[in-house]
Amino acid sequence: MSNVYIVEDDPVIAGAVADHLATWQMQSRCAKDFEHILEEVEEYQPDIILLDIKLPYYNGFYWCMEIRKTSKVPIIFISSADDNMNIVMAMNIGADDFISKPFDLQVLTAKIQAVLRRSYGTALSIHKLECGKVELNLDTTTASVDGSQMELTKNEFLILKTLMEHAGSVVSRETIMERLWGNDEFVDDNTLTVNMTRIRRKMEAAGVKDFIVTKRGLGYIVGE
Known part of the structure; x- marks a missing residue:
């Protein structure tokens, strides 16, 4: 860090x-x-x-x-x-x-x-989070699966980063929305759902299914 x-x-x-x-x-x-x-x-x-x-x-x-x-x-x-x-x-x-x-x-x-x-040089430049086959590069804001890279939007990156930082633990929707939009009370709750759907599609296209698991009434979890 x-x-x-x-x-x-x-x-x-x-x-x-x-x-x-x-x-x-x-x-x-x-x-x-x-x-x-x-x-x-x-x-x-x-x-x-x-x-x-x-x-x-x-x-x-x-x-x-x-x-x-x-x-x-x-x-x-x-x-x-x-x-x-x-x-x-x-x-x-x-x-x-x-x-x-x-x-x-x-x-x-x-x-x-x-x-x-x-x-x-590389001493401070490469920061990564890993969970299973998924690797998140914090410098390039990209994710990769077995070396195959996928591009992420800013929101998709921040969602994955938040979940992977708490791998194995449930992260509430409120926590994720706070990370993405701060205290903005006017953000449509569906915006998070749309972003989550896009991430899941990208993961599935890369060959990773059920990477993000929904815990109804609680939030989301990776690395369960």
């Missing part, structure tokens, strides 16, 4: 990023003491840092230069101050990438994974 240190002054943005990265099995820690970022980096020892430019006390450029004095940890700037001068400055002082706000969380995740692969 990769450790991500988020240096972002807006707690809403920082929390949303941390919650999203958790669905990709990345552990996040948000900066708490913006006057002592270097000390927090040394304490946490992250695998990668997300760093905004506009921060209390000292800006992101300052902290990037301070971190680079003692560490080669990958740094991605995330900032709305995305004019060419700031981007060039960030890269010149040691940043590995720059993402402009507002950003899509899926794009952010892909950028993080790409930087991790470049920085650590």
Whole structure:
């Protein structure tokens, strides 16, 4: 599991990023003491840092230069101050990438994974869940059966990931819907059923029958 240190002054943005990265099995820690970022980096020892430019006390450029004095940890700037001068400055002082706000969380995740692969090779890049013949690659968001790969939509991937993380245990529909759509009360319950049907069809086409078992009134289970 990769450790991500988020240096972002807006707690809403920082929390949303941390919650999203958790669905990709990345552990996040948000900066708490913006006057002592270097000390927090040394304490946490992250695998990668997300760093905004506009921060209390000292800006992101300052902290990037301070971190680079003692560490080669990958740094991605995330900032709305995305004019060419700031981007060039960030890269010149040691940043590995720059993402402009507002950003899509899926794009952010892909950028993080790409930087991790470049920085650590395969050491942090391959994460998989296995259950029987089914293997779920958390980096490519694909599933495979005996080496035969199948493409998944975002929702199909998150459903399989949730079930396979709890293999052998029943997962309620509410838990799955919470993982997919958060606290959105307006999501049609049938949407989950449709996604589940599509996953089952793909599994059957790959030669795996009854991979997802319905427990009436309780939820779903894999690896029973």
